[in-house]
Amino acid sequence: MMARTKRSRRSYGAGEWGRNRVRVFPDPKTGILQIEWRENGRRLTRSLGHREWVRAKRQADQFAGGFVGPEIGNRVTTEPEPLTLGTLFDIYGEEVTPTKGERARRSDKVATRMFFQFFGGDRDPATLSQRDWDRFIRERRAGRIGPSGKPVGDRTIEWDLTFLIAVLNWAERSRDERGDLLLDRNPLKGLRKPREKNPTRVVLSEAEYQALLGVARGVNWRFRVALVLAHETGHRIGAIRQLRWSDIDIEAGVVRWRARHEKTGYEHTTPLTAEALAALEEARRMSRGIGDAPLIPASRDPSVSVSRSMARIWWERAEVAAGLEPKRGRGWHSLRRKFATDLMDLPLKVLCELGGWKNAQTVLRCYQRADEGQLRKALESRRRVRT
Known part of the structure; x- marks a missing residue:
C-alpha cells in the first residue's frame, strides 16, 4: 500500500x-x-x-x-541545497500559480510537467542555454514532447517559452530565507521566441453573424444568449460563460466582468446594449436565475456554468445549421475581432475599456482589420481634403 x-x-x-x-x-x-x-x-x-x-x-x-x-x-541549519529546476517549479507552483485564473493554473501545471520531463528535475536552472532553447523548439515543433504528442505551431511554442521565461524572471527577483536570490540571473533572457508569421485571425462577417443568429435558438437558448452577449460586449466566451446574475444590473444596464474570469485579470464594468439586455431578459425567463446563479447554466446541473467544450459544440452545430462552410479560425474569438473592427473609429482608449483590453497595441496587432469598404472610404476622404 x-x-x-x-x-x-x-x-x-x-x-x-x-x-x-x-x-x-x-x-x-x-x-x-x-x-x-x-x-x-x-x-x-x-x-x-x-x-x-x-x-x-x-x-x-x-x-x-x-x-x-x-x-x-x-x-537543516547547514548549507542550503542547490536550487534545481524541479525545486524552482515547485516553489513557483506553490506561491505564484495559485494567484492566477483557473485556465492559467491548468496551463502552468501542464507546462511544468513538460519542462520537468524535458530538462530533468535535477537540472541547475542557471545552466540553461541557447542550445537547450533551440533543442526544445525543435522537439516541440516535431511533436516529440508535449501533452498531445503531436506537432504544434510556433504560437503554441511561444506560449510555452513565455511561461518558462516568467518562472526564471520571477526567480531572478525572489529571495530565499537567507536573503539570497533564488537565481542570480535569467540565463535565457533575450533569446528570441518563434513567432507565427501569418497567424489565422478570422474576423466574423456581419452576414455570418446574422446566419448564426438565425439558427441560434434552434441550437439552444443558452447558445443564443452567449452569441448575442459575445457580439454586443466583445468579451471572450470564457468570461461570458462565467457570468453570474449578481454581475448584471439590468436597471442600470451594466455588467461587471470579474478579474478572475478575465485573461488579463482586469475587473471592469461596461454598459449593455438594447440587444444584450433583450438576450438577458430571455435568459431570465428560461432559467429564472437570481443572485449568484450562473447566467448561462449547464443543462444537467443548473448550479454550474456551461462548460467550454459545450460552448464549442454549440458553435459547430450552429455553423452546420446555418450552412456555413468550415473555416479554420472562425470561432467564438472571431466575434471579439468583429467587435474591435466594427468600432475601429472609436478612440482606442474607449474601445479597450469596452472590450476589456489592457494593451492598445494588442488591439491593433491582433484584433482590428480594415476591410475594403473602410479603405475606399479613407481614400475618398483624402480626395475631398485635397480638393
Whole structure:
C-alpha cells in the first residue's frame, strides 16, 4: 500500500496513519516550520529551523520514507541545497500559480510537467542555454514532447517559452530565507521566441453573424444568449460563460466582468446594449436565475456554468445549421475581432475599456482589420481634403 499524502495550506502530511505518519506545519507565532511524528505512542515535535515550504515537504517525505530520522531538525541549519529546476517549479507552483485564473493554473501545471520531463528535475536552472532553447523548439515543433504528442505551431511554442521565461524572471527577483536570490540571473533572457508569421485571425462577417443568429435558438437558448452577449460586449466566451446574475444590473444596464474570469485579470464594468439586455431578459425567463446563479447554466446541473467544450459544440452545430462552410479560425474569438473592427473609429482608449483590453497595441496587432469598404472610404476622404 502506497503512502498517502495530504496537502493543505496549514500543514502537509506524508506517510500512513498508525505507521509512519509525519506532518509539517508552521509555528503560529514565528512561522518557522515544525515537523511532528509519533514514537512509542508519544507525539513528538521538532523545529526544522526554516520557513521554506517546498523544502519542508521534501523533508517530510524523506522522514516518512525512512531516509532520515529525528535528527532532521538539527541538520537543516547547514548549507542550503542547490536550487534545481524541479525545486524552482515547485516553489513557483506553490506561491505564484495559485494567484492566477483557473485556465492559467491548468496551463502552468501542464507546462511544468513538460519542462520537468524535458530538462530533468535535477537540472541547475542557471545552466540553461541557447542550445537547450533551440533543442526544445525543435522537439516541440516535431511533436516529440508535449501533452498531445503531436506537432504544434510556433504560437503554441511561444506560449510555452513565455511561461518558462516568467518562472526564471520571477526567480531572478525572489529571495530565499537567507536573503539570497533564488537565481542570480535569467540565463535565457533575450533569446528570441518563434513567432507565427501569418497567424489565422478570422474576423466574423456581419452576414455570418446574422446566419448564426438565425439558427441560434434552434441550437439552444443558452447558445443564443452567449452569441448575442459575445457580439454586443466583445468579451471572450470564457468570461461570458462565467457570468453570474449578481454581475448584471439590468436597471442600470451594466455588467461587471470579474478579474478572475478575465485573461488579463482586469475587473471592469461596461454598459449593455438594447440587444444584450433583450438576450438577458430571455435568459431570465428560461432559467429564472437570481443572485449568484450562473447566467448561462449547464443543462444537467443548473448550479454550474456551461462548460467550454459545450460552448464549442454549440458553435459547430450552429455553423452546420446555418450552412456555413468550415473555416479554420472562425470561432467564438472571431466575434471579439468583429467587435474591435466594427468600432475601429472609436478612440482606442474607449474601445479597450469596452472590450476589456489592457494593451492598445494588442488591439491593433491582433484584433482590428480594415476591410475594403473602410479603405475606399479613407481614400475618398483624402480626395475631398485635397480638393
